[in-house]
Amino acid sequence: MRDLVCVKDFEEFAYKVLPRNTLDYYRSGAGRQETLDNNRRAFSKYKIRPRCLRDVSTRSVSTTALGAKLLMPVGISPSAMQRMAHPEGECANARAAESMGTIFILSTIATSSIEEVAQAAPKCIKWFQLYIYNDREVTINLVKRAEKAGFKALVLTVDTPMFGLRTADLRNKFKLPPHLKLANFEGENSAAVSLRGRKTGSALNNLGELFDASLQWKDIEWLKTITHLPIVLKGILTSEDAVLAADHGVAGVLVSNHGARQVDGWPASIEALPEIAKAVGHRLEVYMDGGISDGTDVFKALALGARMVFIGRPALWGLACGGEEGTRKILNILKTEFEYALAISGCASLEDVRQCMVVHESYYAK
Ligand code: FNR
Secondary structure, eight states, X not given: OTTOOSHHHHHHHHHHHSOHHHHHHHHOOSTTOHHHHHHHHHHHXXXXXXXXXXXXXXXXXXXXXXXXXXXXXXEEOOOSOGGGTOXXXXXXXXXXXXXXXXXXXXXXTOSSOHHHHHHHOTTSEEEEEEOOBSSHHHXXXXXXXXXXXXXXXXXXXXXXXXXXXXXXXXXXTOOOOTTOOOGGGOGGGHHHHOOOSOOSSOHHHHHGGGBOTTOOTHHHHHHHHTOOSOEEEEEEOSHHHHHHHHHTTOSEEEEOOGGGTSOTTSOOHHHHHHHHHHHHTTTSEEEEESSOOSHHHHHHHHHTTOSEEEESHHHHHHHHHHHHHHHHHHHHHHHHHHHHHHHHTTOSSGGGOOGGGEEEGGGGGO
């Protein structure tokens, strides 16, 4: 791991060490994967307009999210089944986030339970990602457990009335390896969410059938009645939905296309970000994820209106390469790269990152 110096190095190494079933599940996007490619490529279409002679001798990359102080503006997005990458899975990633002073979002369909993660990383700022199930009792139970375990926000994923079709998982008939379990569903609900015993297709698409596909905006009101935690909606890609989110009183939106895993043909997250930030940036906190693999990506997302960004796959590559230490290194690399981009472009802190410092490439074609 010593020789891995950027996210791409980690990704390439992870490709060598992960079993095929796991690697395909982690790396895949939906359909022909055009959105997956675009999530990264779209960053190249934005250029940084640097400023100079602006005293960057004293620098800071700290920020806040929902009132919590963070040492860097990059957190970890929820990704399912992290113990497929490393035996300590979500616990290791939460500890990595804890040591770097940033947020870890735990997936509902994790292989470590809410309580295990809380115990492993008690000081980490943890948010809990939620799906709403046909059986509302399942949802209520998860929310109560997350509150009790000290999670600070609920991240409701709103782009998943069902899971997208991912060709590789269909081909591999993706299943959770037998030594692992979906740890948040022990007891009465575990059988219902089991990823085993299915004969055809990806077991994930069967699991998705348990999600409530009839969800509407009024259900956000319902969610507010069962929790005192702030709610972040994850998977917003249009200004129209962002305005509705603000109208429904949520605390934040995470601009995301779910790592391009839902519908091929959706925009890259970075392409969707500007219209959303413009529409609601003054009403709630706006975050983004999707395709972040370098500190300059972080700079561009912040200039285009994100308060902070999150990474999905890079934290899985970190985990696969070196457990907690691997993900800490990924976060450290992104932090350092961001610090360099910031200072050399003439900014001493996040407040200096102005919208006019990042433009679409067409600006230079004029
Ligand atoms: C995800 N993502 C996701 N999102 C969510 O809300 N709940 C989940 O359980 C999962 N699970 C999941 C598994 C895997 C393997 C991946 C790659 C992604 C989406 C995730 O939170 C995030 O939006 C994207 O991963 C961000 O894109 P990058 O950083 O992977 O490019």
